[in-house]
Amino acid sequence: MPIRTSPAPKRTRWPYAIVAAFVLFASFIGYLVQQAMRTSVELVSPDYYQQELTYQQRMETVARTAALPAPVQIEPDAATRRLRLQLPAAMAGQPVAGTIHLFRPSDQRLDFSLPLRPSTALQQQVSTAKMPAGYWRVRLDFTAGGQAYCVERTITLPD
Template identity: 70%
Template sequence: MTPIKPRTIWPYAIIAVFVLFASYIGYMVQQAMRTTVDLVSPDYYQQELAYQKRMESVARTAALPAPVELRYEAAAQRLTLQLPPALASQPVKGQLHFFRPSDQRLDFSLPLQAGANQPFSTAKMQPGYWRVRLDFTAGGQAYFVEKELLIK
């Protein structure tokens, strides 16, 4: 009579580890495929081509005698744009772009109005992190300012 050897569970444990690992990888691939991946903006590559002009506008804005100010008043739910006095007497044209990095669908733009002190309501904006981009021309010169804004 031959003695009966006790069964070992190691082959079953190794197979179970491989099956669990493969299941985990399959789950992670499924989650990755469901995630939406959006570019920062639909015309991202066109914006990169205009980078040099943007840098010239930023340098021109930095050289102004007084800075362009964007003040957020949380209690009044208002954002106030204050142009420097040197630009207040000139006709100003431009756009104020509100950019939400976490959700492209919330982005919107507002036109600039005449005057050096311009209020904008933030009551309909969702709380969180925003970037405000001010792109305007005054006296035939282009200017650009980008500020960070935290709506509460």
């Protein structure tokens, strides 16, 4: 009697494909975790929480600034590479003191502040020649006649 041999069972590739898919998925998740750990997460300012406590006072100064008879003008001039600040004429004759804050939202290391020293015409110009082109936020905090004022504008410096 002849011996019957059954054919060898066909090997399927499905178990290997499933294992390979799990390994690839785990590698991808590991890569995403590694990239997330390397990303720098910075607050806009180091004393962010202290600034949050003074938020109500800031809102009052912003409302007072909005109620001025003429707006505070903050305009970049691409031709001269300067930022021109113009205070309202209603503040003429009053002692004005304050600070100009320039923020670069994409890079905290570029942030800086300057003292506000307007001329008798209530103007001040700030050179933007050394500032990188792009999006900037300008905040002007000042006092005039014993009242605090605050104005914030966004500007885009050209190349």
